[in-house]
Amino acid sequence: MLTDTTTGAGRAVLIHDRCPTLAELTDTARQLTDRRPDLCRLRTVGASRAGRPLTLLSVGRAERPGRPERNVLVVAGAHADEFAGRASIVELAHRVLARPALRTAATWNFLLCLDPDGAHLARGALTARTLPEYFAGYYRPAAEEQPEWAPAIGARLPESRTLLDLIDELRPTLQFTLHSMDVGGTFLQATCDPAVLAAPFATSAAALGIPVETGTYDTFWLRESGPGVYLMEPHHIDRQESSTGMLTPHPARRPDDTGGVRASTWFAPQRHGGQTVIVEVPAWTSDRLGDTRPADDAPERLTASADRLRTRTALLADLLTAALPHLPDQDTALLRAARTPLAASRQLADEWDPRALGRRLLRPGLMTRAKLAGIDLWAHRIPVRAAALLRRAVEPAGARAACDTARLDALLQDWCARYQRRFRPAWLPVARQAEHQANIVQAAVELRHPA
Numbered sequence: 001m002l003t004d005t006t007t008g009a010g011r012a013v014l015i016h017d018r019c020p021t022l023a024e025l026t027d028t029a030r031q032l033t034d035r036r037p038d039l040c041r042l043r044t045v046g047a048s049r050a051g052r053p054l055t056l057l058s059v060g061r062a063e064r065p066g067r068p069e070r071n072v073l074v075v076a077g078a079h080a081d082e083f084a085g086r087a088s089i090v091e092l093a094h095r096v097l098a099r100p101a102l103r104t105a106a107t108w109n110f111l112l113c114l115d116p117d118g119a120h121l122a123r124g125a126l127t128a129r130t131l132p133e134y135f136a137g138y139y140r141p142a143a144e145e146q147p148e149w150a151p152a153i154g155a156r157l158p159e160s161r162t163l164l165d166l167i168d169e170l171r172p173t174l175q176f177t178l179h180s181m182d183v184g185g186t187f188l189q190a191t192c193d194p195a196v197l198a199a200p201f202a203t204s205a206a207a208l209g210i211p212v213e214t215g216t217y218d219t220f221w222l223r224e225s226g227p228g229v230y231l232m233e234p235h236h237i238d239r240q241e242s243s244t245g246m247l248t249p250h251p252a253r254r255p256d257d258t259g260g261v262r263a264s265t266w267f268a269p270q271r272h273g274g275q276t277v278i279v280e281v282p283a284w285t286s287d288r289l290g291d292t293r294p295a296d297d298a299p300e301r302l303t304a305s306a307d308r309l310r311t312r313t314a315l316l317a318d319l320l321t322a323a324l325p326h327l328p329d330q331d332t333a334l335l336r337a338a339r340t341p342l343a344a345s346r347q348l349a350d351e352w353d354p355r356a357l358g359r360r361l362l363r364p365g366l367m368t369r370a371k372l373a374g375i376d377l378w379a380h381r382i383p384v385r386a387a388a389l390l391r392r393a394v395e396p397a398g399a400r401a402a403c404d405t406a407r408l409d410a411l412l413q414d415w416c417a418r419y420q421r422r423f424r425p426a427w428l429p430v431a432r433q434a435e436h437q438a439n440i441v442q443a444a445v446e447l448r449h450p451a
Contacts, residue, residue, distance in 0.1 A: 017430050018127055019083040020090065022119055025112050028090055029057040036097060045111070046162030052116035054162050057089075059096045059110070060103030070106040072445055073172040073269075075163065077111075078148045078179065080118025081140040083126055084281050085178030087434035092441060102442070105449040109170055114147050114159055121333060129427060131284065132416050134182060138388040142336040148177065152264040163265050171272035174448055176279065176441050177265075183377065183425045184282040185213030185289045186436060187228035191267055192275040198226025200443035208432045210281065213289040215370030217348075217378050227290070232276075234261045279440045281433045284425030289377065291369040298367045299354045305379035306353035312383035313345040315411065320390055323404045326397040334393035341386040348378065380419040387412040 020028065033040040039060055046054040061069075074092060076085030089110045096102045113119055124137020144150055147159035167175065186205050188194060205212050205228075212228035222230040261267065266276045295301070320338065324330055352358045352375055361367055391408045394401050 019087045019430055021123070021126065022077075022086070022113055022116060025086050025089065026055055029055065029093070029110075029112060032057070032059070032093060032097070039097060039103070045166055046158060048115070048117045048159055049157065050117045050120075052120070054114070054116065054159065055112045056166070057093065057110040057112065059093055059108045061107060070449060071109055071170040071172045072106040072441075073109045073111065073167065073170055073175045074441060075111045075114055075148075075175065075177045077113030077115055077119055078177055079140060079146060080115055080122040081125065081138060081182075082178075082180040084180035084283065084430070084433040084437060086113070087430050088178050088437035088441075091434040091438040095438060095442065101451050102445070104451065105445055106173065109166075109172070111163070111166070114163060115141070117333075118145075131182065131420055131425060132413070134283070135384060135388040135412065135416055138385060139334065139392070140337060140385065140389070141333065142340045145333070145336065148265045152261050160265060164268055167265070167268045167274075168271070172269055172274045174274060174444060175266075175269045175276040176444070177276065178437050178441075179278055179280045180433065181280060181282055182381065183284045183286050183419070183423050184216065184280075185211040185228070185285060186279075186281050187213045187216060187219065187230065188277060188279045188440060189219065189222070189230045189232045190275060190277045191232050191270060193225055193231050194229050194277065195225035196447055197277070197440065197444055198229045200447075201229055201440055202227065204436050204439040204443075208436050209285075210428065210432065210436055211285055211287050211290050213280075213282075213370070213374070214292055215289050215368060215372070215374030217371075217374050220371065220374075227292070232266065232278075234267065277440070277444055279437045281436055282428055283433070285428050286377075286423040286425055288373045288423055289370050291373070293369050294365075295367045295369050295372045298362055298372060301372050302352050302354050302358050302361060302375065305375050306349040306356075306358065309345050309349040309352075309379045309382065312411075312415065313342055313349070313386070316383065316386050316390055317342055319394075319404050319408060323390075323394040323397060323401045326400040326404075327394065328396060332393060334389055338386055338389035338393050341382045341389070345382055345386070348382070352379075377423060380415070380422060384412065384415045384419055387415060 029042050033042045041058045043056055044053045045056045048054065074089060076089050089112065092108070093110060096108045118139065118141050122137065122139040125134045128134035128137065144153055144155040145157065147157050147163060150157045150160050188197065188201060190197070202212065214228055219230045222233060224230055266278070269276055350356045352361065354362060387408060391405065391412055394405055394408070
């Protein structure tokens, strides 16, 4: 629920059904600190590659005589194209201020945005209410520039280092990372068995009318502790049974031998006895991703998804090759971002294709209708994302690439329309996105630290 303890810019836009900008979120945190200096503290804990601040809001003081302080860490903005976490932080901060029991349970630490540079490039999609509007301003960094995942593939980012240092400082009993997607349902993943969260997760999703996603390709090889609730097991990701990894919808390469997924920020709290919970919500819901009945047409559907991905990737690769000579800078963040899904597409197509590696997806008992729909969704989503990124990347070429941009415009419009027809996305109000994530975070803390 949207409690009314204080207002603020972030809360105002939440009520008006959009996520706050980073400036509005920071302003809300500052207002809370000014109004409740006894309970709220705001500090800069690091800087991005471009020098933008990484800001931490701490709420509550859970010191108890003779016992160390218990900390909870909530991270938003790990992916630039995912905005719901900003709204969820606003909701959670107000809940903690309104409910003394939550402050007794733990000190709450909110990292407002882990990737402010990416958020700056994605800001054009923030106010979108339709998929075409969303993809017109779309941005998601290359895999090695995503702070949560970068350490697992050997990339060194100051944002990753800041988060890892913060985890070592706070030693959180629970870290929550708030994620979202364009079209889909809700699901969660945790580094310890999340079976205890299955009931509150299902209750919240049902109450808010959010479909549970049981077929996302991110979790194909993970143990399910309840519908849409998954245990994150590092060996599954390190073996790359799914090339999307578990939390990397835009994979670039396999984890290296010296790092691997245990080097990611998700598993860092385990050094101090803590755990991580990842909560996913959709901006647009689809009712096609929760059917757990066995699939009866898997070979044909897998082949179609693989072929679609290959065909669309080849078109985009040709357009990129044609545009490159006209670009003044061939190593921009947008170009690097566009290359990531193009590279991933080739690997994914082989993983799905029953004529290649995809035959393992046909083993008895694995393929459900939801999982087939999940693969179908990625076969639509990845080319649309790649086309959107490439369209933005080649824009500086101007008239010299006019033919290419016109072709990209046509492809993006067509593929986005097909995506919409296939999955019938329905806008999920921001307040409901935020309430669901806040419900799961609150439930997890109360279960870990009962009053």
